[in-house]
Amino acid sequence: MPTSTLNRRLFTALTLTAALATATALPAGAHAQDKSIVVASTTSTEQSGLFDHLLPAFTKATGIAVRVVAQGTGQALETGRRGDADALFVHDTPSETKFVADGFADARHDVMYNDFVVVGPKSDPAGIKGGKDSVAALKAIAAKGAPFASRGDDSGTHKAELRLWKDAGVEVKSGAGWYKETGSGMGPTLNTAAAMNAYALTDRGTWLNFKNRGDLEIVVEGDKRLFNQYGVMAVSPAKHPHVKAAEAKQFVDWLISPAGQETIAGYKINGEQLFFPNAGK
Template identity: 65%
Template sequence: MKLAFNRLFIAATTTVALLCGPVIAQEKSIIISSTTSTEQSGLFGFILPIFKMKTGIDAKVVAVGTGQALDIGRRGDADIVFVHDSPAEVKFVNEGFATKRNEVMYNDFVLLGPKSDPAKIAGGKDIKVAFQKMAAAQAPFVSRGDKSGTHAAELRYWKDAGIAIAPGTSWYKETGSGMGPALNTASAMNGYILADRATWLSFKNRGDLTILVQGDPKLFNQYGVMLVNSAKFPHIKKAEGQAFIDWITSKNGQEVIATYQIGGEQLFFPNAKR
């Protein structure tokens, strides 16, 4: 009787192990702290299933502004940081939160506004002049105001234009939100706004907004990816995170990025150094 019970117990245990084994093997995953532009543009929805198919690793995205994404990395709450503010990324590495910054892709920023264009900036290619004209006209301007990569770029353009935005400036509205909600605000109030081209191309509620200024080299928008330093945070999934970086900077990963389009337009341009 006892022997029969032991055999039954072993058989049951073996069955559970066989059933659970493949499930456990498939549970490899990483957390990517990234920008709203990579999420709201649909890029992650396009590339991450391909990454999982290639590696068996599931990637979960926390989409916030670049500043917040870097702070998540500083707390060790993500394995990968994928953002677009090169100076802030270099600082992140120098602080020891990552050991290397890897360039992945780029696109550009565009300056949007209502077709009526009260600041008369349409067709311009000089972002400095455009910002000076908007300030002179006191035309409604919507800022993300969220320490994102786009917000950081906007602040650089105001500084280059010699414009200091005083607290409480009536024509300058900070939303403290991601790119999509900020675009909704600009559309509703017919205001000017700086946006990354990828989110703009995927944005539907455009209202009277249109691209007014583009093509200035200063509008170049580089994206970088970093593995959070496991020496600081031992729980970081170093092998799986490095697998993501290796893939997204590989020939295959770069080709996948290049094939992502909306309405026949390519949203991101791969430029990883190999």
Template identity: 50%
Template sequence: MIRLAVLMWLALGGVAFAETMRLAVTTSFHNSGLSDVLLPVIKAEIGLEVQLLVVGTGQALRLGRAGDVDAILVHSKAAEDAFVAEGFAPYRREIMYNDFVLIGPAHDPAQLAQATSARDALKRIAAAKAPFISRGDESGTHKKELVLWDAAALEVSAFDPWYKAVGAGMGASLNTASAMGAYILADRASWLNFGNKTGLALLYAGDPALFNQYAYLPVNAVKHPHVNAAVAQALEAWLVSQNAADLINGYSINGERLFSFNAQN
């Protein structure tokens, strides 16, 4: 449902009002550098100042449940569906996607480069007891990692000396993997934008199980009347526009695209 603010934006050709909104986003989205591309254009085109709260998906959902933000942009479909089912958002809107990749020491002691699936790759890490860094922060990446271990029929915990949960964002976790010569699950965008690649390499990718969808969820104004629903809808209208599609699809590092737009109007 498009409210008055969105209609004003459309009627005025994209410049509707000077407003501010609070958007909780994942650390992986922010670490990718895409927010630095999108936010200035959003401000220029629709007069909207987007204040980012950069957290893991779990914390972003908690902020939404508390009504502390106007909308969230996250990447954990099961958790998002539960958020909608509980009435904290009227719906989820898919915006863009990329994939998860398995990174590790370039000499690859667990031989991930020979893996035939993500399940096989994790089994190789566990069999070799090779150091593995988990974000351990209830982020979308952490949730995906746990799903993958479960699919591989493997139980991992802090009691396993080779498995280290660091409770940190994507950039800090990659730095820890680099320092320890460890394996780690990362989203492709964060990996491509990561500066400290010394000793690390992308060793496995391509399994459909590693698909990584990002979705936008406006916080339900019925639950939290104080949220700025009008500007959340204005941002959504821009995020599914052709201008957004061109910027998202055009964002690359060293010629490699970081995200693909897949929003449906």
């Protein structure tokens, strides 16, 4: 057999083998068409581990793959305003309501909730451990000048923290010595708090999945002002015709369906449920 013919056959065999390997590696349903969406979401849904639990169930049910862009809620909303995401899964209801009012989504839906907690060093220099009044706790932290690590990133958690400082009558700004803005997500901010032996406000889901706690523990919880609601929206094709509106609607509809709500409720760490579904309630 001529060398050129042998080489062509060898090349064809190698090409077919590579194609079969690639096809095998693709997710179910990807062979017929590439069904996928981009979801801009909070760092808490990712760093708590929820998406690792939730998204495979959604993809199995619908054949739609999800790529998550994990940002602070403020950044996620801006991503949606630019049309760089098909759906949003975030947690600052006033900002989400404005997003709908501005025409960037047709509707917003409650999906689930959990709560924020104040964590701090076991030595508790501000003397707030065991309290349930988050505003009084922040007043005490400021009065003592005890270290406090803030996300400082316009996230839902940061917005909630700023509302609490406002209620406490305390004006905060980075560079005050005791108050440090990290400009980063919840996990890195908790790492900073652990390194500084500082107080911080965190969502409970991220805290339960956080391993590098150092000397930190929950010091304040149970205040109704620490309620943390999550919402979901599909970006409007009227604003951005290129978005995958049909697939985004499937994502929203599945999350608020009994199947999606049961999947959310089923996510636990050490037997403790992290998020509580409340769509339509």
